[in-house]
């Protein structure tokens with residue numbers, strides 16, 4: 001089964017299955033990945049689902065939208081490939097996807 | 107693995123977070139989540155937004171998948187808890203069964219305040235709190251019909267927007283002299299009134315309901331002024347009351363909510379509580395507050411779980427909230443209690459995006475941000491740091 005790897009700030013790795021049609025935030029919360037809260041349920045309203053996409057995957061996953069960009073812009077841990085994971089619809093064709101978690105969610 | 111059993115009463119935002127956090131905090135014993143809604147715990151905010159507008163299914167609203175509970179070994183029980191027998195450390199369920207607990211968390215939430223007016227029990231009169239309420243409302247939302255919404259709070263206004271999208275004629279009746287009166291500055295109320303009127307909603311302030319009329323089914327709403335408004339359906343959104351009956355009957359201290367301390371403990375330190383059913387003394391605001399929001403339910407639930415697991419966590423006193431209406435996203439950081447000044451960035455009488463900052467003695471206490479996610483995130487940070495604000499810098503952003 002296609003899987004995504006979440007890498008915590010301390011470097012700990014956690015795998016979860018990529019369920020087609022789910023958002024990456026849902027994949028994380030459904031699999032008890034620590035460090036992704038998803039407080040607003042995926043409305044791009046809270047900013048507690050921040051992930052940093054592995055640069056080799058950035059093209060496949062795509063860039064952030066304008067609203068998402070504003071939510072991320074003030075984040076001190078923001079990086080070039082930062083995304084709100086609730087705004088990423090995952091695909092089963094993304095087997096091996098790796099994302100890094102920030103130290104803190106805002 | 108321990109054989110201790112943690113029982114969580116109420117399976118919604120607070121309950122669903124609490125059981126997940128219990129595992130994260132290392133609870134290795136049994137976990138039982140008891141709730142009286144038989145469906146998987148779901149997101150409530152979309153009920154008045156996307157779900158009412160028919161844009162998503164209940165399945166898509168699940169907070170976590172069915173699989174999650176199975177994998178985390180969390181047992182879900184569909185039942186109503188009738189009584190807490192503290193001396194025996196047991197719950198009495200609606201079925202008559204008893205369920206023993208070693209740790210107990212109350213996440214019983216809230217229920218809509220009932221409208222006390224003649225005719226309030228006619229067919230076609232609805233409240234909006236549960237998915238089953240929306241399913242009933244949807245049977246009545248036929249395009250071209252007249253919908254009357256009683257109460258111009260967030261839920262009332264979101265409902266108005268969703269019903270407009272479904273093609274109904276919508277009237278909002280607000281008893282106060284402006285919508286959102288309880289929660290926001292006049293400038294913000296004026297903005298939302300303008301937007302709703304532009305979308306074709308008839309917003310009436312100072313309109314208190316005298317009676318609902320019709321035989322069997324509602325046909326109209328009579329106002330205190332004597333005026334009558336035609337209605338094929340009525341949705342009542344005049345606030346909520348915390349569901350504290352269980353706690354009260356068990357002798358826990360209840361003061362406009364189950365009173366909890368900074369570690370989510372009730373007056374019985376072996377019982378924790380989280381979510382809309384709680385109230386808490388918050389030093390920062392110098393008073394007791396009861397929050398009605400998902401972020402607060404989630405935060406309190408995380409702390410309650412940590413407390414059960416004997417870890418030291420305290421509730422972060424940084425409330426925030428959001429509301430969607432039409433293409434507007436309102437994000438609110440902080441709590442504007444006791445504000446003595448507002449500063450605007452943008453012009454709410456003209457623009458489609460603006461921020462209203464609330465200050466108290468020069469300190470930022472809250473910000474209402476409309477289509478301004480950046481201002482929201484900035485405010486959240488300023489509030490967390492309790493940093494001194496430079497008012498000129500806040501408003502200068504309009505220029506860019």
Ligand SMILES: Cc1cc2nc3c(=O)[nH]c(=O)nc-3n(C[C@H](O)[C@H](O)[C@H](O)COP(=O)(O)OP(=O)(O)OC[C@H]3O[C@@H](n4cnc5c(N)ncnc54)[C@H](O)[C@@H]3O)c2cc1C
Pocket residue numbers: 115116117118119120121140141142143150151152153154185186187188213214215216217234235236261349352380381382383397398399400401403426427428429430
């Ligand atoms: C239409 C609507 C829109 C909203 N929009 C927003 C929004 O945009 N943003 C936001 O932050 N918040 C919003 N809210 C508020 C938010 O939904 C609540 O703050 C949140 O649901 C609180 O979660 P809770 O778990 O504390 O309580 P609840 O969601 O009220 O859940 C309590 C659960 O416990 C069950 N229960 C109660 N007593 C018992 C018992 N004795 N035995 C068994 N089960 C019991 C109840 O049936 C219920 O399922 C909205 C609410 C509504 C209704």
Ligand code: FES
Pocket residue numbers: 025037038039040041042043044045046047048049084085086087
């Ligand atoms: S879950 Fe809230 S922004 Fe992604």
